Amino acid sequence: MSSDHVGPTVPPEETLPPTEINPSTLPGFTCGLDATLRVISGKWKPLILYFVAQDGPTRYGALRRAVRDVSDKMLIQQLKELEADGLVKRTDYKEIPPRVDYSLTPLGRSLAEALVPLCSWGTENMAEVARLFEERDTSSRNLRRNGQLST
Amino acid sequence: MSSDHVGPTVPPEETLPPTEINPSTLPGFTCGLDATLRVISGKWKPLILYFVAQDGPTRYGALRRAVRDVSDKMLIQQLKELEADGLVKRTDYKEIPPRVDYSLTPLGRSLAEALVPLCSWGTENMAEVARLFEERDTSSRNLRRNGQLST
DNA sequence: CTATGCACTTACCAAAAGGTGCATACTTGT
DNA sequence: ACAAGTATGCACCTTTTGGTAAGTGCATAG
Numbered sequence A, B: 001m002s003s004d005h006v007g008p009t010v011p012p013e014e015t016l017p018p019t020e021i022n023p024s025t026l027p028g029f030t031c032g033l034d035a036t037l038r039v040i041s042g043k044w045k046p047l048i049l050y051f052v053a054q055d056g057p058t059r060y061g062a063l064r065r066a067v068r069d070v071s072d073k074m075l076i077q078q079l080k081e082l083e084a085d086g087l088v089k090r091t092d093y094k095e096i097p098p099r100v101d102y103s104l105t106p107l108g109r110s111l112a113e114a115l116v117p118l119c120s121w122g123t124e125n126m127a128e129v130a131r132l133f134e135e136r137d138t139s140s141r142n143l144r145r146n147g148q149l150s151t
Numbered sequence C: 001c002t003a004t005g006c007a008c009t010t011a012c013c014a015a016a017a018g019g020t021g022c023a024t025a026c027t028t029g030t
Numbered sequence D: 001a002c003a004a005g006t007a008t009g010c011a012c013c014t015t016t017t018g019g020t021a022a023g024t025g026c027a028t029a030g
Helices: A032-040 A045-055 A060-066 A072-084 A106-145 B032-040 B045-055 B060-066 B072-084 B106-124 B126-146
Strands: A088-092 A100-104 B088-092 B100-104
Touching: A032 A045, A032 A106, A032 B045, A032 B106, A032 B126, A045 A060, A045 A072, A045 A088, A045 A100, A045 A106, A045 B032, A060 A072, A060 A100, A072 A088, A100 A106, A106 B032, A106 B106, B032 B045, B032 B106, B045 B060, B045 B072, B045 B088, B045 B100, B045 B106, B060 B072, B060 B100, B072 B088, B100 B106, B106 B126
Parallel strands: none
Antiparallel strands: A088 A100, B088 B100
16 A cells, blocks of 8 residues: 555545546547456457466466467457557467467556456455345346346 | 258257356356456446445446447446445335435445556556557457458 | 467457437427 | 426337357367
């Protein structure tokens, strides 16, 4: 915790500081958050970013094994986008059995750091989130089984 | 390719997938970040969360005007999910011209705070992000204009 | 000689996400 | 009377996203 925060790590004091919407005519980002979201939207991107941040240069295969359930297509695709967006750097060693690894650029590293609080939040509230999800899932399952219920 | 097999839509029936992961018990979060992402994935959710965090109880109409380009359908939908996930609270005043407002639950408030660094990151790197996006967009546009791949 | 792993690539598809527009029930303003 | 505003619901449709399965070229293990 730091003393000078850009944000409002204020107590239950309600209402965060007035971060007004930026009606700028740039690419049309409504605010910083919006800009960030454009870059990390993608099912696996935050995870990839975070993983590479932890392990430093990571080989494709290792990444694939680490990010469970990701397919080659997806992993490659997201990796390419992250690369195009200047967040990760791809290094091809041009060796005979292919050897490539991915690392973060400074920009990527800073973004990964901004991701930390989200990670912490998830860790701290995981039980709560899991519970809420179960409720939601079971209720929707019931809805499906019974057809629809009207009022 | 065999000439006797062209079935595109094969009803997989109940071929009990070899998936050992049981989603019915725990959502199977791989890490905190994963858990968080399940809750805020949605084009407008982080934005909604952030706006409501800033403005305190916010009426539907105000929110809609604040989050630009969002449609009624989307806004309502995401709001409902956020509510189901225990992040926002909906208050219906049951008045004749409909009057409803949305506020954050403590959980929602804490998540909104975890979002702050992302917001800052975006603000700080907005120019950079905008630049990279322009590059990417123009190059892909050129690819499209100059012809497709394969036939 | 075949299998396997590496790092991808491609084609094809299904599902989810998102958008548009009309409808509702009621009130207030013109 | 009529338009507009309020907070949604719903049907229909397009776009985006994600997944599967196969293939590629090379090299080493068996």
